């Protein structure tokens with residue numbers, strides 16, 4: 001039989017490679033801008049038409065190319081940036097694969113004009129779908145212009161696959177912003193459909209950020225700076241009160257290359273812990289400089305992910321750097337999320353005529369009637385549970401009985417808590433408690449009063465309970481009438497298998513864990529069915545982000561994660577009975593004064609302190 005294997009012709013190979021390099025017009029923008037930066041341009045102009053479908057053009061004043069190179073640059077694996085494999089470990093350029101131009105030229109109409117400083121004439125090349133159409137000498141200024149027209153003209157499927165103009169335009173802006181943020185010294189202009197979107201003169205970093213994001217950006221930025229042997233950290237983070245729901249203003253750069261890193265993001269968020277409302281995101285512009293031989297930028301085809309040699313140290317350094325700046329610029333203590341917006345009276349109110357207030361009386365109001373929880377709860381946990389108080393009480397059944405077992409000596413180390421323990425447990429347990437702002441429980445104690453953070457307190461209670469179940473005795477579980485089927489990724493299933501022994505001690509019963517499916521027939525008593533998937537997902541998230549130094553053991557991590565997912569949240573209404581349960585159970589804990597995440601769970605105010613306040 002004759003041989004059937006053949007080498008693919010270049011233009012076909014290029015088209016295939018293009019699938020990886022050029023996913024959408026924004027990919028062309030990225031490659032052309034990066035080439036201009038690599039060519040040491042100080043002025044770069046981006047011109048786009050129809051969100052890149054009809055035209056993406058980049059004009060730079062960089063070093064340009066000579067006649068041979070300007071033709072050569074369209075060949076696959078043609079690059080001036082590396083020569084040997086070892087060069088990969090000392091990269092200072094954006095590009096290195098030599099694939100971008102070959103790929104782009106395979107799927108578009110490309111026009112290149114380029115001239116080097118000392119050449120009299122430049123070169124003008126036209127190439128369409130990998131086919132050379134013409135190459136002529138031309139009178140040109142120094143630098144290079146690439147115009148990419150009719151992208152995907154020969155791959156209709158890809159062209160039709162493009163998203164709406166708005167979406168593609170957004171992607172282009174994203175790429176432009178990333179390159180512009182990485183190089184504030186370069187003058188960038190961006191023109192879309194004939195109008196100038198950005199004109200960013202050469203400036204310092206702060207000015208560049210402000211020019212890109214306008215508005216209040218300047219007042220929200222706090223600088224960060226740290227230099228160690230393995231990394232230099234610089235940039236800006238935003239004050240927590242300017243945080244937003246979206247993550248659009250979060251940027252990491254490593255050696256001036258934009259990267260995405262869930263791990264480093266986690267480090268930043270850890271530094272903000274306690275300063276942000278649930279689900280809010282701070283803006284940050286963080287620049288890391290590391291020796292190029294300690295990173296591998298080769299693991300992702302579009303190069304936004306990087307592998308670091310020493311991720312754990314980077315994590316710790318980054319977190320403490322951010323934390324330090326938040327503290328140094330006095331950002332942390334002035335925060336007041338619970339501030340009543342009514343206090344901020346708009347100025348024009350001063351001119352407004354006063355009107356007689358209307359008093360509405362609810363004749364049916366009965367202060368002793370069962371209060372229904374108002375509004376929604378912010379967290380995933382507790383939603384169903386709230387409806388039936390008994391389930392709540394069952395939370396503490398085990399703990400209450402265990403009060404006597406607790407080693408009293410452990411309290412003596414903490415002066416405040418030991419006296420409090422006596423106060424609460426022996427004398428004042430009949431005291432009323434009050435909930436304020438659906439956040440704090442206030443209770444009177446012998447020496448004065450105590451304010452407890454409900455969420456943190458409950459985290460502490462659950463955390464100790466889980467740990468105890470895991471190490472001392474197994475928790476009971478509730479049998480499900482219909483076993484739950486949950487689906488996970490292969491990687492997560494692997495993780496679940498490892499966690500299984502610990503999870504079983506908290507009350508989970510696994511019927512089977514296989515391929516991508518888990519069948520659960522029993523769950524911990526205080527978890528509702530609908531919470532199971534959330535708890536497991538959060539648990540795996542927490543464990544995969546594997547924050548160093550936070551946890552001692554797997555059990556500890558699991559207990560922390562579950563306590564975090566299941567604790568009652570700020571914003572949750574609590575009945576008096578529930579408040580009392582929290583207070584009692586908290587002080588039955590071994591370490592009642594801090595949450596599992598080392599945040600204070602309560603504060604006390606003595607009568608003396610109160611007296612002093614009234615003495616003025």
Ligand code: ADP
Nearest residue numbers: 035039073079080095096097098099100101144
């Ligand atoms: P890479 O950037 O990975 O080297 P490209 O296909 O993007 O691969 O570019 C190939 C080569 O063309 C580059 O290595 C560079 O020498 C040259 N080149 C590309 N764009 C420019 C430009 N704007 N100015 C000068 N030279 C360029």
Ligand code: MG
Nearest residue numbers: 031035095100
């Ligand atoms: Mg390139």
